[in-house]
Every structure is written in structure tokens, then in C-alpha cells.
Amino acid sequence: MLSKIQVQAAQALRAGLGGLMLAISLPAAAANLANGKYLYDAADCIGCHAGQGSSALPSGGLGLDTPFGTFRVPNITPDKQHGIGSWSELDFKRALREGIGRQGQYLYPAFPYPSFARLSERDMADLYAYMMTLPPVPTANKPHELKPPFNWRPLLFFWRTLFFRPEPDKAPAPQDATWRRGDYLVNAVAHCQECHTPRNALGGLKTSLAFSGNVGGPDGQNAPNITPDKRTGIGEWSVADIQNLLKTGMTPDSDLVGSGMKAVVRGTSRLSEADLHAMAVYLKSVPAIAVEPKPGPAGKASVKAP
Structure with missing residues (x-):
């Protein structure tokens, strides 16, 4: 005969397993595509990532001239070969939050991830979901044209050490x-x-x-x-x-x-x-x-x- 403690333990185990199965079976919160488009516009993604000519799609290719050389803006349409169509939501969030690409490479801060790191989890998810609804454009990316030693990407480790501070969760500011x-x-x-x-x-x-x-x-x-x-x-x-x-x-x-x-x-x-x-x-x-x-x-x- 089971003791009272054993009965309570069994009930707790069943409750825990039931909650786990419920969590697994429930779908993730649906993305808010309208909010994703709102953020896409507010961040002026097309301003930097517009394709050649008057393209209204972020297929990239334009050059951004800086003292370090010319950065070629990448294709961020959901094309699986040349864009971000094969990126998972986690890949996308990592690029925004940490400045790390899908292959684990450091991203150049010409992509403003030091600012995007402050975006909320929900907004990142909505932005990703919206961008995955854009028409894919099969435009190949062009390589950056950077001056030595800035063309050696591993040196970004030192830049990040000096200048990149990912935004931690913190208490709300006292302002309204x-x-x-x-x-x-x-x-x-x-x-x-x-x-x-x-x-x-x-x-x-x-x-x-x-x-x-x-x-x-x-x-x-x-x-x-x-x-x-x-x-x-x-x-x-x-x-x-x-x-x-x-x-x-x-x-x-x-x-x-x-x-x-x-x-x-x-x-x-x-x-x-x-x-x-x-x-x-x-x-x-x-x-x-x-x-x-x-x-x-x-x-x-x-x-x-x-």
C-alpha cells in the first residue's frame, strides 16, 4: 500500500508530465506580420538593402563607401541560395543580437547589430516572419572590397571586445x-x-x-x-x-x-x-x-x- 508521500509524488510527476506534453503540443505564439512590416519600415531595411535600380525588394548589391573600404550590402530576401531563406529564426536573431552570421562568422558592424541587439525577442520574431513573406530574389551577393587589414574578418574579435556591448535585460528606465x-x-x-x-x-x-x-x-x-x-x-x-x-x-x-x-x-x-x-x-x-x-x-x- 502506497504511503501518502508516495501518492503525492506520483500525482506531482503526472502533473509535471502532463504540463510538459501540453507545452510540446501547443504551437508557438503566432507571429504578428503587421508588426513585422512596421519594424521593417521603421528600421529602413530597404534603404540599405535595396536591389540595383528602383527595386523595392532587399536583394542587396549596393556599395557602402567608408574609410575602411566598400561594404557590399547583402541580399536579405528569403532566397535559399543567395538570401536568408535557409536561415532559421534562431540564426536571424543571433545575427541581430550578437552580430554572428549563419556560418558562425563575425558580421561587420556596417550592419548595425550593436543597435539591433536591443530589439525585443517578440519584435525580432515578427520581423523575421514578415521578411520570410517577401518574394525571394536570386541575386548573388558581392564580396566586400575592404582595405587591409580590415579585410581579415577575425580581427573583428578585437573590435567587438572594445566596442560591442550586447544589451542585457535590465529594469525599465524611471522615465514614463x-x-x-x-x-x-x-x-x-x-x-x-x-x-x-x-x-x-x-x-x-x-x-x-x-x-x-x-x-x-x-x-x-x-x-x-x-x-x-x-x-x-x-x-x-x-x-x-x-x-x-x-x-x-x-x-x-x-x-x-x-x-x-x-x-x-x-x-x-x-x-x-x-x-x-x-x-x-x-x-x-x-x-x-x-x-x-x-x-x-x-x-x-x-x-x-x-
């Missing part, structure tokens, strides 16, 4: 929900620092000068100071002004943004008014940094507010 949403959109999704923060000689972000502008960035483009400094940044702009620029590409002076920012606005213009407002609130809250514009041709300032 609007500010936290803006922080997430600006720093993780839209990865604004990747263009608007200056870099050192090795390509690491100078985080002490966050958002203060970057002269001679990728493709030689100059990203302006977007801190709230009133003289050299956008301190005279209101939250509504910033929100309107992200929506329409128009500055308070009725100028239209150009170059790389034009492509960014194509993505941010599709965001909800609440998210645009959150981004503007966050940008108004960052430390104001005064950075004198460097002279450009004929002594003209080479960087100004957008």
Missing part, C-alpha cells in the same frame, strides 16, 4: 512610457546613433558625443547634430517640429531633408503619430552637446541641422 518607447525606437529600431554619433578611427561610436553629428560618414554623408543644443543642434525645435520632420521630411524652415535622411523618412513616415511623438520626446531629452561644424568647401559649414 512615452520616453521609454521613444528610447527603444530611436536607439534600437531606427538606430539613429549609427549615423548621427561620431566615430573614432576604428569605427567605434563615441558615445560621450551621442547624436552630436558625424562628418564624413558612410558614402561621405554628413549627419548633423540632433541634440537639443540651441546653437549647433536642434534645441530651437519643438517636439512637434521633430515629429513633423520624421513624418514629412520638412524642417521648421520649410527645407526638405536630403541624402540618407530622405530614405530614413520614407520609413518613419509610416509610423503612428504616437510613436513619432515618442521619438521626438526622447530626442528632446538627450544631453545637449555643442559641436562646432567643420568647414566644408569654400569655408562653408559642412554639417547643420537637417
Whole structure:
């Protein structure tokens, strides 16, 4: 005859096995494809990964000129041979979170994984699911054209040691929900620092000068100071002004943004008014940094507010 303790142990075992079988039988949470497309647009994936010509698919091939050489943007359509069609969701998340490719290789930080590492698990899953619905394009990837020694990929181990800090789970910031949403959109999704923060000689972000502008960035483009400094940044702009620029590409002076920012606005213009407002609130809250514009041709300032 079983003792009371033995009976309780058997009941606990059956309950545990039943719960395990239930968990195995239940499907994973369905991906939110609408959220995936929303993130795809907000991150301006097509801005960097567009195919040759006017392709609206991220089949890659364009060159990104930098002081280290030319990076050739890869095909990220779900083509199984040339794109990411054979990548699992775990492969995809590892690339975003750790900067590690499907074959275990270090990815160059021209792909902004230091920012994407902050994306939530749910958003990564939704983005992956949406991208797998895009038409596959059988366009072969082109090799990077980098200067020695930057063409030796294993050296990225040292770059990562110096400059890559994967974002750990941490307690929510003490600011309100609007500010936290803006922080997430600006720093993780839209990865604004990747263009608007200056870099050192090795390509690491100078985080002490966050958002203060970057002269001679990728493709030689100059990203302006977007801190709230009133003289050299956008301190005279209101939250509504910033929100309107992200929506329409128009500055308070009725100028239209150009170059790389034009492509960014194509993505941010599709965001909800609440998210645009959150981004503007966050940008108004960052430390104001005064950075004198460097002279450009004929002594003209080479960087100004957008």
C-alpha cells in the first residue's frame, strides 16, 4: 500500500508530465506580420538593402563607401541560395543580437547589430516572419572590397571586445512610457546613433558625443547634430517640429531633408503619430552637446541641422 508521500509524488510527476506534453503540443505564439512590416519600415531595411535600380525588394548589391573600404550590402530576401531563406529564426536573431552570421562568422558592424541587439525577442520574431513573406530574389551577393587589414574578418574579435556591448535585460528606465518607447525606437529600431554619433578611427561610436553629428560618414554623408543644443543642434525645435520632420521630411524652415535622411523618412513616415511623438520626446531629452561644424568647401559649414 502506497504511503501518502508516495501518492503525492506520483500525482506531482503526472502533473509535471502532463504540463510538459501540453507545452510540446501547443504551437508557438503566432507571429504578428503587421508588426513585422512596421519594424521593417521603421528600421529602413530597404534603404540599405535595396536591389540595383528602383527595386523595392532587399536583394542587396549596393556599395557602402567608408574609410575602411566598400561594404557590399547583402541580399536579405528569403532566397535559399543567395538570401536568408535557409536561415532559421534562431540564426536571424543571433545575427541581430550578437552580430554572428549563419556560418558562425563575425558580421561587420556596417550592419548595425550593436543597435539591433536591443530589439525585443517578440519584435525580432515578427520581423523575421514578415521578411520570410517577401518574394525571394536570386541575386548573388558581392564580396566586400575592404582595405587591409580590415579585410581579415577575425580581427573583428578585437573590435567587438572594445566596442560591442550586447544589451542585457535590465529594469525599465524611471522615465514614463512615452520616453521609454521613444528610447527603444530611436536607439534600437531606427538606430539613429549609427549615423548621427561620431566615430573614432576604428569605427567605434563615441558615445560621450551621442547624436552630436558625424562628418564624413558612410558614402561621405554628413549627419548633423540632433541634440537639443540651441546653437549647433536642434534645441530651437519643438517636439512637434521633430515629429513633423520624421513624418514629412520638412524642417521648421520649410527645407526638405536630403541624402540618407530622405530614405530614413520614407520609413518613419509610416509610423503612428504616437510613436513619432515618442521619438521626438526622447530626442528632446538627450544631453545637449555643442559641436562646432567643420568647414566644408569654400569655408562653408559642412554639417547643420537637417
